[in-house]
Amino acid sequence: MPRRRQIPETYPSKIVSNCSDMVVLPSMKFSISHTDSQSKARRGRIETEHGTIQTPVFMPVGTAGTVKAVHQYELETEVKAQIILGNTYHLYLRPGTEILQAAGGLHRFMHWNKPILTDSGGYQVYSLSATRKIKEEGVEFASHIDGSKHFFSPEKSMEIQRFIGADIIMAFDECTPYPCDYNYARQSMELTHRWLKRCQAYLDEHAPLYGHTQTLFPIVQGSTFKDLRRISAEHISEANAHGNAIGGLSVGEPAESMYEITEQVCSILPLQKPRYLMGVGTPVNILECIALGVDMFDCVMPTRNARNGMLFTADGIINIKNKKWERDFSPIDSSGLCSSDGYYSRAYLRHLFASEERLAAQIASLHNLSFYLWLTHEAGKQIEAGTFYSWKNKMVPRLQHRL
């Protein structure tokens, strides 16, 4: 098994636990190699100290330091993930920052030596709407695990993200719900802008802990109000960060509204910086938003839906629990995006779901993540070839088809 044995060898053998006297670390680099003539799609690469990310890219979500049901070496060799997400809120609660620091950061703790991005905790705290209080200083909330009280501020979020040590870290923001009252959306956006300053100030004063750069992405908010989105996109652009994110979408608004806001915000955000659309989405959402100029995506959909028996393929959607697959002994996906696709049959996978066996979620998660990574990789190849727009228009109806 040479591929697995190699990993520890390339793994950093020492960590820098106190960097107060460190030299300036290299900045994340982004370069665009191709732009599509018929859309705003771009093909690029992000260079980090943990490796290069080809964009457009989908980032699997590894909430608590694990992409559910998938081994790290499977992410690397099967799924071909280039970067994964961690959730600050979850990692703060378990295993907690003390253990993460003792481990030398999340990369070492979970044995993942490629890039990691962490959210700020803002979204999870927003999801805990019944138990949280938002103030100027920050957010008080109760843990979903034991009800214990906690307080996140922009400074606290940055401190936790320093302990986690992700390559890309997110500004602490408020994610507004949908629908949202205009005045609330405006006040919330302004709060997110003030919080950004406090995030930047904290990072200026506190060096990273593990000897590699952590790049802050600020987040555009403003709900579905175009004037607020314009103000926010201009404000965020002025922050002159190495990358920018679009938050507050994929929270229940119609897809058309998501596309409209994404298009508007992308037209304002600087061209030469990567754009990350947070929490999006279906395969169709991803292709449409690549066409609008988005470079980076994350979503729990491929793994969560996998656990419920929904498989995404280039020919459409399979509900593998359906009786129609009971005697279908053909491969899960004949295009064979990962080893499991050709290894197991649809009938076998259906049986595993019917029997509530753990292997069901393992196989389906591997498949769906491999498909999402294939989709964004293929989009990049189509952009290079100048065929992205027609390919995208051909794929969109196919991807929505129910097999």
Next chain:
Amino acid sequence: MPRRRQIPETYPSKIVSNCSDMVVLPSMKFSISHTDSQSKARRGRIETEHGTIQTPVFMPVGTAGTVKAVHQYELETEVKAQIILGNTYHLYLRPGTEILQAAGGLHRFMHWNKPILTDSGGYQVYSLSATRKIKEEGVEFASHIDGSKHFFSPEKSMEIQRFIGADIIMAFDECTPYPCDYNYARQSMELTHRWLKRCQAYLDEHAPLYGHTQTLFPIVQGSTFKDLRRISAEHISEANAHGNAIGGLSVGEPAESMYEITEQVCSILPLQKPRYLMGVGTPVNILECIALGVDMFDCVMPTRNARNGMLFTADGIINIKNKKWERDFSPIDSSGLCSSDGYYSRAYLRHLFASEERLAAQIASLHNLSFYLWLTHEAGKQIEAGTFYSWKNKMVPRLQHRL
């Protein structure tokens, strides 16, 4: 990933669905290469049409056509399983014999091209003590899934095992509980003996379905009564099968009683046939019973205990949920029996269990199965080297140590 791609190529490309006019298939072969001078331990090999099994051997349990939380290719390349078990009762209920037949048998259905052994359903039916009725003809029972009524007879069990198509199939028996009334144990043993004749008669009249041999192992019963065990072992020996099993142990009796009965039965069963001790056991049980002349073992303990956070190692037992491992960033098992052992730390695995993440059971199951396979493989090497007995006596206290 060449190792995975190879598997479909070596997979049988056609199946024989109607074998009524087939020539006689080759018999399973067993040969003993070494016997231990200080104990009854033997080193041997079983040859089947799906490959060779080195004995002593531990057989992972794949209840419903999957060893819980473990991929088939991991069983092959990581765990180094030589043969796995399927459960007739579970496979009969799901996916059912029609689908198994349409798939071309269990090997093809689950994509496992090495040997398989199936139990007869007798043990599971015995476990359903509240809902089953045992008669001379067979056993009526209610499904644990939907309460539907079913009837297993020796003929029905053989018919189902023909549809499953395992290389080694078990006679339909009654497994008595512990403790057991003497008269009940005697009557039950006699019933098991009469049922054996019916199993043999069915198999004589019905050829295997998929073009490979299915070898019947009869089962010695008799509870913990030495005179009944002697009668049963003699009766089973006279059946002149290619292998023999010891049932009705590991059902709650003291370990000393299990060893005493195993020793007695092994002294009666033919030397030149493999001996399978059903449902046993802990690592210590396995080493002690190898010393008594047992060749084959199966047990849910490595996988079930893995899901509860108990890890078996050559240095003792780890309860990975214990707080003492919270900051132990050393490998799960430094002896590195499988890739995961060196890949993940104890602290990380503990975190996965604390967070109830699926990867926890996946890692722990891989580890425990790899350990059980290592243990029986190492026992074989020690028998070859003539050092088994002293090695076993050194290992027994270590294996019971709580780390």
